[in-house]
Amino acid sequence: MDKFTKRWVQHLRNTSRQATPPRNPRCPLCDAAFEPNLDAFKAHVRSNSLKHATFTGDTDVEEAFKTIVLQEKDGNEAPSSTVKPSPDTQIGCVAAGKRPVSGNVEQGDPAGDELDRLKLASDGTLSSRRGSKRRCSPPASFTQQHGSPPLTPSRGKAQQRNSIDDFDRGLRQRNQTARQLWVPDDDRREILPPATRTNQTRQGAGAGPGASSSTAHRRPPRQRKRWRHHHLSNETSWSPMRLQMPHQPNTRSITSDQLLSEVKGIYAGLILLEAKCIEYDTTLRTVDLNDNQYHAMISLHQSLLHEHHDFYLSSHHPSACDALQEIAVSYAMPARMWRHGIHSFLELLRLKLPGSLEYLLLFIYIAYSSMALLMETVPKFRATWIECLGDLGRYRMAIDDNGQGSRELWTGVAKYWYIQASDDAPTVGRLYHHLAILARGNMLQQLFLYSKSLCVQVPFESAKDSITTLFKPLMDPKSSANQQSDPVYAAFVRVHGILFLDEAMDQIGSSMSQFVDSLDDRIGTERRDWIESGYYVGISLGCLILGFGDKSSLLMQALSSPSADDAGENEERRSDDTDSDTDSGTDDVAPCELIFDTAISFAAAAYKVVLRRQTDENTLACVHTILAFFFFMSKRPAALKLLDDRFPWHFVAVYLNHMLETSEFPPRIDTMAFPGPEKQEAPRPLPEDYAMHGLIYTEDYFPANWFDNDKIEEDEKYIERPSTMLYRRERVLWIGRMIARQERWLVWDDEEETFGVPG
Known part of the structure; x- marks a missing residue:
């Protein structure tokens, strides 16, 4: 407990020694700080006349400066008046063997002096002002302990005043300031128009004896003036003219020539990146790559995807002509992006498995996010983007090594995109071929999907090679697949395989x-x-x-x-x-x-x-x-x-x-x-x-x-x-x-x- 008491006393000593640093006043309109003199405030007002449009002349500027100084003065007096004598001060007096004097001790108030200088700066004069007086009286127990003689009362009022002084802690002086308690009528009186307030004032003045009670709650003239000026400045700063919003932001229109030049520039950079991707994807197939080279290749292909995205956005700008909007189709840009920007690099990484597994997963996620973004921003090629998302999901499923649950998850993702693509293009057999690959384990569904990919209006001829991988194991009596599968549906699929291959x-x-x-x-x-x-x-x-x-x-x-x-x-x-x-x-x-x-x-x-x-x-x-x-x-x-x-x-x-x-x-x-x-x-x-x-x-x-x-x-x-x-x-x-x-x-x-x- 003694340690706690000593630390608390030390804390009070330190806080009592700290002085509040002076601060510069701030403009009520723009909340900017300025030097505490009239010339600096005038220069601040002239520097931005739009924000200070309410100041029509020097008189308004000087009046506003005085109001600001008064506000700063009242703001700084409040904390100084609330300072109470700390216990360590009394303890220090006892230790010195001196009895605290129960009277007024004159002390300098630096905050008050600074406010006086700010107030008189507009008049060009400087004067010092005596600080506020503080009283320090010891507790009654301490006074009685040292045998201090009691005060001799002369009159009733004097005795009452002296008794109050003995136990005064500065509260009476604090209440003697210009501030008053808040009364609801004050705010209502400030909100009313000037004519209404004048009538109310006159009625209050002529109300006879009852007027004294209403007058007791009024603000002093100086403070009411400051309050009114603050209220008017707020009304001016929040006027409807200042709050009026523009109908639309100012934008720069782009001409067809500028747009065409932009597309040409993007395409030129795209060609260079595409050539680099083709070169590296071909030459690095037989080369072992380190981590830096893998990251460089990923950055290169990612840059190519970004160039494609910029090309699509520019060529499909609302200001683009019909010929410019069709340029992506004429140059087969979606197919080139998939072939050179994604697929070739995926094949390169797949050939280097398992060492490239981390980078293969990273690039799949990058390409997947790029395709999802293109599907939202370039809906013209939505069918292509959906199929690309399905292909990426199928790649992710094929290389998954985290267990059956993760594999089924990515299988479901790929199926989701392929089914959406097949709903948009039901006569394209390629999509049913991809779905058949994802249906491994269900030979009846695989047979249905492979057969459908060959019996639509746009058949996928490569499905003939894929369906052979389904038939061959079932036609071999010694195959493990033939023994583990359902015998009824295995016989059904085997009949199709015999008639398709014309074998066995x-x-x-x-x-x-x-x-x-x-x-x-x-x-x-x-x-x-x-x-x-x-x-x-x-x-x-x-x-x-x-x-x-x-x-x-x-x-x-x-x-x-x-x-x-x-x-x-x-x-x-x-x-x-x-x-x-x-x-x-x-x-x-x-x-x-x-x-x-x-x-x-x-x-x-x-x-x-x-x-x-x-x-x-x-x-x-x-x-x-x-x-x-x-x-x-x-x-x-x-x-x-x-x-x-x-x-x-x-x-x-x-x-x-x-x-x-x-x-x-x-x-x-x-x-x-x-x-x-x-x-x-x-x-x-x-x-x-x-x-x-x-x-x-x-x-x-x-x-x-x-x-x-x-x-x-x-x-x-x-x-x-x-x-x-x-x-x-x-x-x-x-x-x-x-x-x-x-x-x-x-x-x-x-x-x-x-x-x-x-x-």
């Missing part, structure tokens, strides 16, 4: 039998899960009949003929060519016919198994894809001759009649219009609609705006809602009714309202 034909019979014999049990085992597997099977079988989109297949040749007559002429021409060149013709036609016959026989056998499950609604998705394929073929006379008597239409009629009998609501099958949503609602495609979107045989199946509903989230597209099965049932019945209108494979009995087969 000795396994075709056993593989077909294995799948067909096990299909019924598999449908019953998977139940609702077979809805998705069902349309994978149906679409894959349709692509198998098409010969995987190969132009040399029989059905693709028939589809290229506009009519049956042309198909007959083509057959005669093909027979003539066969007679002239028997050897070559026999070698080409016979394998195609054999493959087509095997494919249609396998599809028909699988369809019979599915159609026999009439009471199982989980087979509706598969039947939907089958009937959509034959609905397209029914309108092509050349294809009809190849498919006649090859499909079990009797089972189809029985299946459709059972659905008619069990339908809770009358289906819309008597109309030619596509059975879309009712009451002008937004279209909601079925899950298999997205799977069939873009295929050759569905190009005229869906309405034009069937996939334009942007409110459907990506995760909601493949969700089976309670109403999904009702719409699917109606769709299947509508397709059957449309095929029956041809009266070739199916017929419709108007009286019985049932389906049948001709003859």
